[in-house]
Amino acid sequence: MEAAARELLPPPVYDFFAGGADDENTLRDNVSAFDRLRLVPRVLCGAGRPDLPTPPVGAMPVVLAPTAFHRLAHEDGERATARAASAAGVVMVVSMAATVAVEEVLDAHRGVDPDAPAPWFQLYPQPDKAFMERLVKRVEAAGCGAFVLSVDSPVFGHRRRDVRNGFLDLPEGLHCENLRDPDTGAVRTIAFDPRSGWDCVRRLRETTPLPLWLKGIAHPDDARLAVRHGAAGIVVSNHGGRQLDGMPAAIDLLPSIVDAVGGRIPVLMDGGVRRGTDVVKALALGATAVGVGRPVLWGLATAGEAGVTRMLDLLRAEISRALALCGVARPSDLTRSVLCG
């Protein structure tokens, strides 16, 4: 699907989606680290056909990671993504930098299956606290089920492809609709705030009763702090290799964080998940579920809603087959013993 999307997208847009920070070492490692892990199945387990539902996320152990600017991939943008997520019963994490307003994304989602798990909403900490509070209330009113605070972006990563391509602003007509002022119609820009600290988490928890996840946790000490600050869960992530180049692959960060959390809250991971066997490996290392970022964009670029649906169908079939081949009945039954060494 990536190859097909690359044919269709303007090269600077493909590069913005595909690229990572600086030398892209972390970007490449996210994928290759999965390939270095090997699975050792058990036989004659009599596990039957696997059952994929995965609380607290959805119909399978996969969520759609928040990615910016879906209308760069397809005219319908986040509406198309939401319809595919709704049909599949998986959680879509709507980016703060979505190019469709959260109310319209939620309408599209409800239009397919009103009983599907509600989308979650991703936030970057903003220095303007009054604005943050208004946005949180707006997102609650729209019907999102949780917030995901991305804590890995005190400044924006340095993406050399974008610098080379002069890819700085959204093209004419596309805007971050969640940052539009309802009174003036003006759209503000997303701030990346190096002064934000744990008080931002405290404040958000006081602002909303919805579960608050922290995304971009890499250090076990931060995982413990997240638990202490009442996070509903964490997402182990290096932002798809787009922030600090030189970080370990996300899958290699996972085990020590799972150990630090000790089962107190669910741990998700994202970065480099491309196959059902990658999902199995992450779950074996203690993740409750995984996020996929770029695969959603490739699906969108190739065929809009149908492309995202196709991507999710492929993943679902691969997860189911991999679980069956490992002799495991459900995602939560996976343990480290299925991994070699």
Ligand SMILES: Cc1cc2nc3c(=O)[nH]c(=O)nc-3n(C[C@H](O)[C@H](O)[C@H](O)COP(=O)(O)O)c2cc1C
């Ligand atoms: C084009 C693009 C845009 C992204 N935009 C956001 C964003 O707005 N907010 C956020 O928290 N993460 C963002 N991410 C990071 C993803 O949520 C996720 O961590 C990453 O894509 C996972 O890696 P994968 O693409 O290898 O699956 C973005 C990633 C990409 C590739």
Ligand SMILES: CCCCC(=O)C(=O)O
């Ligand atoms: C202004 C949001 C840009 C999102 C993005 O590119 C990323 O988070 O990687």
